[in-house]
Amino acid sequence: MTKPIDLYAMAYQDRSDRVRWLLEEMNVPYTNHFLKKKDGEMNTPEYRKLNPMGRVPTIVDGDIVLHESAAICLYLADRYSYGKLAPKMDDVKLRAEYTKWMVFSVGSLEAVIARMFTHVNTPEESAVTYKYVKEQSEFFKLVLNPVLEKQDYILESGFSAADIMLAAVIPGAHDYLVKGNPPLERYMERMKARPAAIKVKVFE
Structure with missing residues (x-):
């Protein structure tokens, strides 16, 4: 990982909460990007390229762009805590x-x-x-x-x-x-x- 993970959310207690918690447990650096729905920040062309539905959470980890909180957590745990917070495949x-x-x-x-x-x-x-x-x-x-x-x-x-x-x-x-x-x-x-x-x- 060359730079912190970008985490797009609306607030601390939306579905980004579990992603943020996992990142903290793993001590993986990340940057919060809080979007204001009422100001149209989830509907900009730039954000729609990351998440076509205009929803949160979304992460950008290098060249990986991912949304859906469960998918994000599965990916992050495997990549950064395999065998610890994510059981190994051979078990x-x-x-x-x-x-x-x-x-x-x-x-x-x-x-x-x-x-x-x-x-x-x-x-x-x-x-x-x-x-x-x-x-x-x-x-x-x-x-x-x-x-x-x-x-x-x-x-x-x-x-x-x-x-x-x-x-x-x-x-x-x-x-x-x-x-x-x-x-x-x-x-x-x-x-x-x-x-x-x-x-x-x-x-x-």
Whole structure:
């Protein structure tokens, strides 16, 4: 790496939070570029060349341009913390678990949570949305609780990029998934105490 990674975002607590947290855990230099959507900074020709959808986060790492937070974290962990925050490919079982949780965090968990920001335009719509999130959270507990009852991190090998991805998403469903649920409460306390997460304001 010849220069710091460029990280494009809107704010600390958007989907760039997990990318920034991972970079801090790995001590990889980066530069924040905060874009103002209301000023059209996500819709300029220059930014659209980096991310045709005009969304965040996006990173530029040398000649690598990448968007989608999970893809970014998978790439960064493999490139800069392979065998530490990203299990090695030859550890087939552990790598499979790691990939599962990385995908679960955005493909299952965040996909449900996102509804609370888009399907709440009327009281009736809000009621349906919150009922749906509450119901889905019970399914999420079926896979998360057994793991976090027996170990501190989502992988038996210890802290990894999968924890960053998961813990950054979970707060969106805190009242349904974490509150009154000891395994998740303890897990989130551990994640919130990590110096790198505190430094980049993931949970503020």
